Amino acid sequence: MADATETTPTVSATDSAVDNADDEESKAGSEILLMKQRVEEMEREANKLRELQAAAESAESAEGAGEGGVPMETEEDRSAADARSVFVGNVDYGSTPEEIQQHFQACGTINRVTILCDKFTGHPKGFAYVEFAEPEFIDAALAMDNSLFRGRLIKVTSKRTNIHGFNSRGRGRGGYRGGYRGGYRGGGGYSPYRARGSDLKSTAMLSLNPLRTLAKRAYATVAATKTTSSPTYPFSKAAVLPPASRAPVLEGLKVGKGLMYHLRRTLPAPHKQKLLNTLFAKRHPLRISPGSVLTVKLVHAPASFSGVLVSIRRRGMDTSFVLRNIISRTGVEMQFYVNSPHLKDIKVISRAGGGTPTGRKGAVHVRRAKLFYLRDSPEKMTAISAGVRG
CATH class of the missing domain: 3.30.70.330 (RRM (RNA recognition motif) domain)
Structure with a gap:
């Protein structure tokens, strides 16, 4: 009985080895099947490419024969x-x-x-x-x-x-x-030649147009969201706004009575109103007359311009004047509007006839025609404006 037990073989290790070998064979078989499937797919794709290439070549040859009506030349x-x-x-x-x-x-x-x-x-x-x-x-x-x-x-x-x-x-x-x-x-008649590949180019352009349209729409949507999310900016901080007028609005003014008088009194800035009421008035003691030498300061370039006052046009808020000077041996005339936002200040250098800049004492009236004659005599204009350059 002891001998029988000793001669009984153990099959557990052998069975496990056989199972491992079967698993490896099954894995190898599945990998081979996958590789075969991939090879078949590649062959199908290659066949499709060959068919497409053959169709393109046949279409190209037919197109060439149709255009010329004769086979290709050697x-x-x-x-x-x-x-x-x-x-x-x-x-x-x-x-x-x-x-x-x-x-x-x-x-x-x-x-x-x-x-x-x-x-x-x-x-x-x-x-x-x-x-x-x-x-x-x-x-x-x-x-x-x-x-x-x-x-x-x-x-x-x-x-x-x-x-x-x-x-x-x-x-x-x-x-x-x-x-x-x-x-x-x-x-054969006269017909335009269509380059090869034009259909492909047009197809490519047609296919790109929807993408461009979508991109533009997306960009417009983003821009709209940005503009709606940002706070509003109603005015510029660099703008110089005159103070609002506190003059009461009369009932007659609402129907148009005394409108020009109201505009002349309220629209110009205070310092411009002072210039209009003093220097450019008709009967003020400090009024200026043609022949005076003035210096005008501006907001933009040129920052200042000096010259002889040639003429004045009194038109209320639209009052203007013309200055003339000789610059680099060239006569230069500039017209300025008193109520213009570009004009900062006006300085009287000398008054016509030798009067002082602050009053009319000893002033002599200069005829306007004589001033216009100075355009033909640059040396006289230079002598008048010599004090400005000095």
Whole structure:
């Protein structure tokens, strides 16, 4: 019985090892399945790309055949066509292939007329190519160099063959891309040339427009929230406002009686009212007359201007005066309005006729006509205003 118990094997360790091996195999199998699925997806995507590429190539070839009506030209055909073509420069921008054909029709049979245009703007570049049926017609076409076409002297030279890699930026065969081809090949008419990829560009622009619209709306919403959240700012602190008038408003004034008198009494600032009632009054002892020398101080540049008082226009609140002086040998006249907010102060340097700046004693009236005559005599005006510069 003891021998039987000793020979009984233990299978617990063996079972656990087998289970681990099964788990590893199942994990490896699942990873292989995932990899196979990914490979299949990649193959499907590659097939779709091949189909799209083939469809694009077929559409492109069909488009090229539809535009020209003939299959693609080889290098030999292009070289032969270049040998039968001439370059025409200084062409008027409004020219058409029909007009160019009529200009060169005496040289021989014309196969095609090509006017080059900018591929971005669509505007003509100012030159064209004329392809003849035979190379013998080239000499007759070159003889039309410096001929008059639509009011311009055109330049006619032989066309150079475009060799890729050498003169790709020069005038070559492929230069008409992006332009329009008008012609006489097979009786074809004059039709604009549509550059390849224009549909894609228009589609891209259409797809971008909604994004731009949404961005603008979002920006406008943010700006509106900012403006509504910020406090209002009703006035500028830099503004100088005159004190409000405390004069009572009479009943007659409400219906328009005495309105001008009320405005003359209340609208001007106090210091401007003083200037109007003293210096520019008709009968005040301190009134000034033409011929006086004044200095006007301004808020803006020039900060001050001095000159001889030439004339005064008394118009109530709209009273103005004209000063004249000689600056850098040039006569300068400036008109000032007494009630203007740009005028700060007026200082009397000397009164007309030798009177003192503070009174009318000894003043002599100067005729206004005599002052205007001083415009023709700068030396007299300089002598009058010499005290200002001194």
